[in-house]
Amino acid sequence: MIRLDLRFKTRRVAVFLFVVLCLAPFCPGQAPLAEVYNLRYYTHPNFTRIVVDVGTLREYFSAELRDPQRIYIDIYQAKLNPILREEAIPVRCDYISLVRISQKNPSTVRVVAEVDLAKVVRYQVFHVLDPFRVVIDIYPRPGTPTAAAGKPPQPAQPAKSGYSMARQLGLGIKTIVIDPGHGGSDPGCLDSFGQQEKDTALDISLRLKELLKASSELAVILIRETDIHVPLENRTVIANQNKADIFISVHVNAFRKKDRRGVETFYLNFSPDPGVNELAARENATTTKTIGEMDKIIKKIVQNSKIIESKELAQKIQENLVKCLSRNYTEIKDLGTKGGPFWVLIGSEMPSVLVEVSHLSNAQEAQRLKSGAYRQQIAQGIHEGIMAYIQSLGKG
Ligand SMILES: [Zn+2]
Structure with missing residues (x-):
């Protein structure tokens, strides 16, 4: 617990300072209530993820209290929308009893998670932009039941401690x-x-879905099949809920340098490369300043991620x-595989990658992307990469 305390203190200062610095240029006076x-x-x-939808960037502060045990977040210059009354929501897991939200004072909203800290190994508080929301991820100690008996909000399953033998042999990829x-x-x-x-x-x-369905017995789920908005943090939640074995996020690149071209594939990691961070900032709909803060969070997360499998x-996928x-x-440039701080990959429980298939900022690649034949070939390449990965598990 001493280690936990130290980490909590560091985070408390970090979150507070970051948000103050971030808001300072934009809020010379008092901001209206979000x-x-x-x-x-x-x-x-x-783990359990709690998400507070605020909509507009606001300063917040998080800390834990011991008597009674709880983790709270105060969101400043904020009020509860009338559709969201002060309420307490029971959380059906063994280490969190409930989450409640209230108007602490006329300009502060407080969210409290009542947590049995003895059963918690760590937690992290961060935010995501566009729209602004504050997230708490709470990780139980191994062996702590996630869902209590009764009616769990999601199907209960035993905690994973790595891959089963069947999955190691590639037999479990479903x-x-x-x-x-x-x-x-x-x-x-x-x-x-x-x-x-x-x-x-x-x-x-x-196209990739069709190829996979035509050539295998795999179940293929698309996060969206139409032009709808799905928040970044919900995407891995959907993958986790469906007990996915592989998660692939498909993107198209753009850079200020118009001559930059090629294909690159990312897995979740922090990165010292300013170019990667610039791309991640765009994909995350955040600023590069925010990426600096993310690095600290990601350094902790990757210890628990399937980083080797994702790599x-x-x-x-990149090779194929x-x-x-x-x-x-001609001139297909291999930009390689890299670690990068991409929000959409955070929280996934399976090997997860983000593919940047070409550049819309490059005239030739943009022209090629207009063609169905080129897009089909991209889908074919990713498909072959997935199959090669599954086969490589069988050889393991
Ligand atoms: Zn993108």
């Missing part, structure tokens, strides 16, 4: 979740002719995508 409009949670085998990047009000990147990343990513993902999956495109097209 309306907190939703409180939700998801219980997974390995479900693949494909995440077409962006959607709805978030178009992703654009080319100068109005081609939008969200449409291209969806088209490639639909192997990334390598197989480049090989497949090079069969029919």
Whole structure:
């Protein structure tokens, strides 16, 4: 517990300082009250995620209290939307009894999670932008039941402690979740002719789904099959709920340097590369300043992530995508596989990658992306990469 305390103190200062620094240039006077409009949670085998939807960037402060034991977040310059009354929501897991939200004073909303800290190994508080929401992830000690008997909000399953032998042998890969990047009000990147990343990513993902269904018995789930907005943090939640074995997020790249071209595949990690962080900031709909703060969170998360498996999956997809495109097209540049701080990969319980299939900012690649044949070849390459990964598990 001493270690826990130290970490909590560090985080408390870090979160507070970051948010103050971040807001300082924008809030010379007092900001109007933001309306907190939703409180939700998801219980997974390995952790519980509580999300507070605020909508507008606001300063917040988090800490824990010991008597009684709880973790709280105060969100400043905020009020409860009338649709969200002060309420306490029971959480059906063994280490959190309930989450409640209230108007602590006229300009502060407080969210409290009543937690049995003895059963918790760590927790992390962070925020995601566009729209702004504050997230608490709470991780129980191994062996602590996630869902209490009765009516769990999600199906209960034993805590995983790595891959089963069947899965190590590639026999357990049953479900693949494909995440077409962006959607709805978030178009992703654009080319100068109005081609939008969200449409291209969806088209490639639909093609990939067809290829997988035609060639295997795998269950394939798309995070979205139409032009709708799905919050980043919900995407891995959907994958976890469906007990997916592989998660692939499909994106199209864009850079200020118009001559930059090629294919690259990412797995979740912190990165010292400013170029990777610039890309991640765009994909996360955040600023590069926020990425600096994310690094600290990610350094903790990767210790518990399937980073080796994700890296192997990334390598197989990258290798096969480049090989497949090079069969029919010239100048396919292999930009390699890299770690990067991508929100959409946080919280997944399976090998997870984000593929940047080409650049809309490069004239030739944007032109190629307009063609169904090129998008089909991209889907084919990712498909071959997935199959190569599954086969490699069988050889393991
Ligand atoms: Zn994207």
